[in-house]
Amino acid sequence: MIDPNTLSLPDNAPLFTRLRVALQCLQVLKQDPGNPICGPLLNTCLDLNVYESLAQQLQRSEEGRRLLSERPSLQGKALDLTALERLPEGSLGHEFARYFRDNKISPFETTFEIKNHIDFIGKRYRETHDLLHVLTGYATDVVGEMELQAYVLGNLGIHTAKLILLFGTFGQIKERQPGVGLSEYMRRLRAAYLRGRASSQFLGFWFEHHWETPVATLSARLCAPAERMN
Template sequence: MIDAQTLTLPENASLFTRLRVALTALKLVRGNEGNPTYGQAIQASLDLNVYASLVQRLQLTEDGRRMLSERPSLQSKDLDLDALERLPEGTLGHAYARYFRDNKISPFETTLEIKNDVDFISKRYRETHDVLHLLTGYGTDVVGEMELQAYALGNLGIRTAVLILLIGTLGQFKEPQSGVGRSEYLRRVKAAHHRGRAAPLFLDFWFEHHWETPVATLRERLCAPARQLN
């Protein structure tokens, strides 16, 4: 049984302590992604400064400032998947609803109390994970998930993605998934990271206002083209 103290960072915690807490929280959060205790432990361990920097970037644009002020939500309770699925095929709303139906999963949900802009950006990043799968085209298999983590690292600098990539890569090398060899896996992850770096910041984009927009249009607007790397 893990108690709250195990996930508490002491003042001026060392890198080793931060990694230990983050690894513990990552292990516990699997299957319970909306748990605010685990989410905040990961955030405090690795990404507090990253999210603070992202808030500063959003404050530089009109859309970013409005998002920080209004704090829109893509949580399950704020979505009507039945209505979205009735939108024309090819639109973001239709594809988003089918994504959850086809994968037999539900949208992100958390009980985290949003006390400040950093809390909001942390939540926004986590709840845009599924829409990014649609826009980037990365699958929900192990390799696709690692590609998306590499993309997020390149686009936002999320340090948690580094830890997930390390764990996922070690697992892939130990027991390859989907018939993907080491060289192909590394090429795909590297390409995803480059693509994320080349793409515009996506956290200030109001997906909620674009349910009727074709996925292809949004992909062209928000994602750099996928490139093959040797």
């Protein structure tokens, strides 16, 4: 068994090195899917170029530069879910806290060392996953998770999302999730992808400054309208 604490990605790592480390991360994640080191490290290996591009985009605005400089955290230890749940019903903070309670899960935590902008963006991307469920309305079941991955692919071009969608679609074909046929499944993924492309780029948004803002207001600001389901 590979010790995840021994894995790291050198600065300016070539493609071969990134693929080698990615394969090592996959070996760990196969046995420990929630590993807090190998999850972010795998994302960085596969999406280094995407993260570099996103960092350059953030550098073009004052808000983005401040985000990269201050590196705020949405990890569990930085969140007071009890206080957030006391905020008005419908507010981002209240609905975010209720999301964790209703799904019986805890906020993301990682011990992955943040050494540069690329590491921060990888961590920020993972931290915003649960917030995106709240804002987009995509469920946390298998199909909802795939819809969110398609949305992220359209919005950010994340390669990891492509990989998840590929394996998720194979699983859908093999296992046939009840209630959703393959054609409906593919239609929903396409709709989510196009919605992500039409939406504002979310990664540079200061969610921490909007806990009291209604989810409906933020969703209208950041997300294109969802396709109406017949």
